[in-house]
Amino acid sequence: MVTRRQVEIPEVGYRPADARPVGIEVVSLADIAGRVPARSLASPHRADFHILILITAGEGSHEIDFVSHHCHPSTLLWIRPGQAHRFHLPGSIDGKVVLFTADFPPDPGVTGLTGRLATPRWDLAEPDLAAISTTIDQIATERAAPADAMPVALLRHLLAVLLLRIDRLPTGDVHRGGTAVTDLFARFQAELERSFASTRSAEHYAARLGYTVKTLTRSCVAATGHPAKHLIDARVILEAQRLLAYTDAPVADIGRRLGFTDPANFGKFFNRHTSTTPGAFRDVQRR
Template sequence: MHTVDFVTYPCRPGTLLWVRPGQVQRFTTPGRMNGTHLLFTPAFPETSAARGLADDWSAPNCWQLGTDADYATTSALLARLHSEYNRPGGPSREILSLLLAALLLHIDRFPRPRTHPDRHAGGEVYARFDAELERSYATTRRAEDYADRLGYTVKTLTRACQAATGQSVKHAIDARVALQAQRLLAHSDEPVAVIARRLGFSEPTNFGKFFTRRTGTTPGDFRAAQQTATASASTSAASSGEGS
């Protein structure tokens, strides 16, 4: 079992996990994760085709590769990366970059669960909105502000968001703010009032009402539950002799 951004996924042969920058993760049960691990840092040169896929906050984190073709292609791309990385005389960074782009673009073809936005369905309008949301979610939650910055009408943004997510622009904005709030509450020691200010709330009480409306629990209760879960996982791992 593996938890990414507060969603727990069962992992078995054929499971593909993609954890992106800024996401938080937790190994929820003791055990060894046997599989290929691919790590690339922000400093690694990406092609323009793949740029943005790694930062898509709303993209899925887990797929179960159910067909032989999906599994075979993914495995072959990973094996080719591994072979180039360990090439005698040293790898070519350009080839590694192109192979990484091919892998990411291949993964991006996989069908998305209904709970995740399909940025392709929203076209360029949704893609631009999604990028602007990642830059500005902590400074404004008004759909009108995003429309002005992007040169669209709110109606145009609404159509794109409906096509991609089935939800309104406001829902998409609030979902991103709520996710960041959960990350900060679970994995920082900052007071709730400080987190509220970081996310653009002038008063902690307004942040508390927003968070409770979005998640069904108060910021304090959410943080306490996450701390309990983390302590429980650490205790289980220590008693079983597993490292973290």
């Protein structure tokens, strides 16, 4: 249930349990459940870091941006910064959890993987399960080294190995581009995260990135199957849905936060993309 007069989705910052200034940590779901009240885990919240969860025991579900994902041993989840998520029945499952900041991966190519619109859930089969589980264990081992001997460079490269292994997992997504296309799309995603609340113009994003709209759109279609304008509007709608579902902020205020000076225009935009009104969407989510 949403707390009375809650106007923001609760946000969690990256704070490793041992307080070491390293942008990666490996814990268990049991550790997290022991440190965070179950009510908080079961309520919508979002983090400013990446969360990779490999389920090792039990069954349950995890909701990520309104989609509930059934979890069982061998399920892999990836919650990206800013995504609204929550556990259903926290404590009924356990698993290995890799937490890492957006700037910890070692190079721009790997960083691009962390921001890509991608599947948030996989059911791993051998040998992928063994390879990913082993890499997580290797990260945990190196992360546990004494502070004065911690191999940060090795940790970065082990994370790169983990992310590249995940990138190779089958997703049913046939949209794969070359390196140049992938890099441009990653830069577009980063710019979109910075600016979606202030502009919905594909021309603006293309100009900021130094490309034509045609080139930007080509990279977006190659990566996702959708043009740039579609992705821009979808990002605004997603944020609107998060705020409508998980906060008590007035609809007009949400519209203004997303760049709509006229509440009626916000309502028309939302209805055009979702076939429902902001108020009706909120009512359905509160049932």
